[in-house]
Amino acid sequence: MSRHAFSSAERRAVYRAIAERRDMRRFVPNSTVGEDVLARLLRAAHAAPSVGLMQPWRFIRITDPRLRKQIHSLVDEERLRTARALGPRGEEFLALKVEGILECAELFVVALGDGREAHVFGRRTLPQMDLASVSCAIQNMWLAARAEGLGMGWVSIFEPASLAELLGIPEGAEPVAILCLGPVPEFPDRPALELDDWAHARPLAEFVSENRWRPVALGWGHG
Template sequence: MSDAHVDASEREALYRIMALRRDCRHFTPGPRLADAQLERLLQAAHQAPSVGLMQPWRFMRLSEPAWRERLIPFVEAERLATAKALGERAAEFLRIKVEGIRDCAELLAVVLAPDDGTVFGRRSMPREMAWASAACAVENLWLAARAENLGLGWVSMFDPEVIARELQLPAGATPFGLLCLGPVPAFYEQPMLEEVGWRQRRPLHEMLWASPALPAAGDEPG
């Protein structure tokens, strides 16, 4: 491809967008996104890599007020169940805003499609590689949204079986996110959970594990 080379300014822009991306929960109420803008964002998601080119992601637009009101009780039920599971941190957790379903410009469901039988690259980890591939699409969407100065928040507090039933998904399909998307009053300086003191990001060096010593000659399995 004649235009495949990425220059320094493009590279720096990408790294900057990655650093500025946030999981947003506070949105500016307003109109839905223009269809052309939403299509750009979904096209970015659709350009994500997938194992065996299986493309297991599916998106549903649920931005009508009736859909929002229908789904919120299921999110609230899981929020309360999460608080109960957190024990002594329950009250602290309940003070944290966990979604912007009512206020965001667009509400999307992201769904893992029924297994299409792809074997290439996932014979030994069929489910895991489907999930990983679909998550790549969400990350693409997240970065594209930030590049358009829009916020995105991934809501995972719901019972997937209940939401699958509400959305009338086909057998074998699994919802794994309600994505709040739209303009925000401001982007958080840090991840919101750091700002509210819930948890601190760990440094990169803690994520790097040393490789084990190779077995000595003659110790290899026969």
């Protein structure tokens, strides 16, 4: 084992946070999150890796109740459009709870910052690495939230231009996530979409191959 490895207890804690992270939609009403905890979560997000150290993430904390309701309305409008686009599964989709915007203790909008075209390192052929970097920041925050005993849900059902206009996000920047954060009644042992029978996760072996693009059953992910 590497001399840089964490202790056994520390490793178990890291892997536990990864395994028990869930995309949460149900929150304890009228709950709060301490400012010290929020600071830790945002520091965890800001510690994420980013291509070329561009740090493209921008976090907007929503504290205005009226603005929260307007964001919820934008999401609800897109929820109906998504249902229509799903055709035969539309009614099934509408029965799902897909967000907790009005119930969560804290609400954040995460955006890609403007001026990203100036960052060429690592993005000349893969410009989408700015979004990959923001995703790493969100995942850091998600895992830190789980370690703090808080739930978090990533809402992507919205029209970016409408949300950008509502929040005064400048041209060149783009909202990519609405994050619902706060205490939750429980952490389910499986993803919500599995519990709702919408979709089911597939085993790791189906996603790993060696040397070329082809499925190779390595036996991982079945234990």
